[in-house]
Amino acid sequence: MGQRTRTMSGNLYTRRTFMKILSAGFVAGLGGINATCKKVINEEFLQKYFSEMTDEEKKRVVQRLEEKYLKQYGKSTRVSFGEAKQNTLWGYGLDLSRCIGCRRCVYACVKENNNSRYKPQLHWIRVIRLKKGNLISLENAEHYYDPDKVPEEGFIYMPVQCQQCENPPCVKVCPVHATWKEPDGLVVVDYDWCIGCRYCMAACPYKGRVFNWAEPNIPKEDLNTTMHYFGNRPRMKNVVDKCTFCIQRVRSGRYPACVEACPTGTRKFGNLLDKNSEIRYLIENKRVFRLKEDLNTEPKFYYFFSL
């Protein structure tokens, strides 16, 4: 965190001045745009790196975003900057014995997280179907199974989403520090800082990252108005996003949407640092494994079998 929390007071003035001159030219180029619009563009364009913003500047960003969403969706929203709680490290448990492959978690996630709905619909959870007797090799995984009824005879289902690695390869490769691991273990993206190079997508062994190939579209009536800056606020085109274990929920004491949506109790969630949490019980009493452990990414997403 050293690099991010460092204040750049020495550089601030020159950097700002430089960017102001630069953006003045940039904005001047956009003729025919009215003054308030220009101001917003200017502010968006100039927005500083997250950890270098003062509280005042963060407030201003929230205000700008809420105004923007009000205009766009006709709904008042609340964008939170809620920080990680002390002594918290979020962990996830997934019971492969129970999952029936119904994908309710997938759609609950899309809804909760304000993902783009049509062309393309962005999924942060992928449920893959594997033939029984074959768990580790994903070469024969079926991603688009579509039977009349699940579960099907002879198959098991494995939901995969961001594994919130303790040692995340996606964070290491980002050329502009637009993504990082929060103190509570959640790997987040600053959508306003991402340059859209997609290097993180190449680095992720779990396909945990998703790209907004087009301007996301969310029906006005479906907008989830409780938002987090690093979570489910509506994204823009050409940036990367990903599962955050529903940062907007878990930091205010709620379960992730996928945990609540699961009809079979497959999904478990809790604080790995709390000895009495359900996730700790599972790790200590069940045979758990993590996906692609050989890559040393140290996921905080534990698969297990209750039966």
Add this chain to the structure above:
Amino acid sequence: MKGSLAYYAWCIFLLAIAFLGLKFYIAQLDQGLIITNMRDQVSWGLYIANFTYLVGIAAAAVLLVIPAYIYHFDPIKEIVVFGELFSASSIIMALMFVFVDIGRPDRFWHPIPFIGKLAFPDSLLAWDVLVLNGYLFLNIFVPVYILVRSYYQKEPNKRAVVPFILLSIPWAVGIHTVTAFLYNGLAARPFWNASILAPRFLASAFCSGPAIIIIIFQVIRRISKVKIENEALFKIAELISYAMFLNLFLMGAEIYKEYYSNTIHLAPLTYLYQGLQGHKTLVPWIWTSLSMNLVAFFIFLIPKTRKYLLTLNIGSILIIVGVWIEKGIGFVLPGFIPDPLGEIYEYMPNTTEIAVSLGIWALGLLIFTLFMRVAIPIETGIFFHSKQKPQKSSNDTLPIP
């Protein structure tokens, strides 16, 4: 070479293609990268393939610099300026390919050191930004310095310029190594996660770059009074044959290891050479590439065919195309296929990607043409500072340190 009709026609032709590319690029900016064929499964495509290839092409200069400055092979020495300017043009093209690939070019300032937040030394992409720009600087500074001195009809100051020329040799090795490491370090992609990658990058770069130079030098000597001896071209071709041997050998080593050990990591290579579960898009491409490289290797190995201009040119074109397939789509795409969860998404670039790519190639060639428009008259002594008296006859090339 005063602006002849052919020169203007060539420039207008390139400009037209560049504008067509720009038109498609504006549409891409407007609608997002959705109008390309890239998707989450294959998140890099033709743009990054071209980028990877062009970093290789930029090796052209260094292969000319080594014999010229270290082994004092004189026929090449006098034409180093053109080679370096070609490398500079290649780097500019490579950087343009990265620029069109990133989704948010409006945030171009985020990776600028001190102004933005360049993730150095964590991200290899940050390293690449630095080494590519450094290499670009070297390959512009050296020829511009030599040309300016020549313009004033002065000998270049060896002490000022030779260190930079020598520095460009390890720097060229650096840009290929860093670009290879960019892929190499990703444990998620077994196809790239092989230690042989950086050596393979170097070997193939020393084939494709010089092959283009062989063609370009023949064009230059045809349209201007620049003297480029056949001897120089044959020397370059000889060096290519060694590099191609190494390239094929390293490729063989990789293929052996993957096929004999036959682990699940074989899948991308199987996809590339044989097809996987009925998906065969890249198979004809890679076999074409392999055949081209093999034929070119023998053309350049056998002195008779190497020293005969027609076969030399055929060999060069085979390498230019063969390595483009190998280091472009044949390298970038199998990294994504199958993806980390075993899905196969077959990618082929669409019209937008092809048009934008052609536009960048045209713009790069135009930049190189304009470089030559200034460099050739100075080198041949036609163009000089008017207050100085011409000391040389016009068909003399100027000695360079």
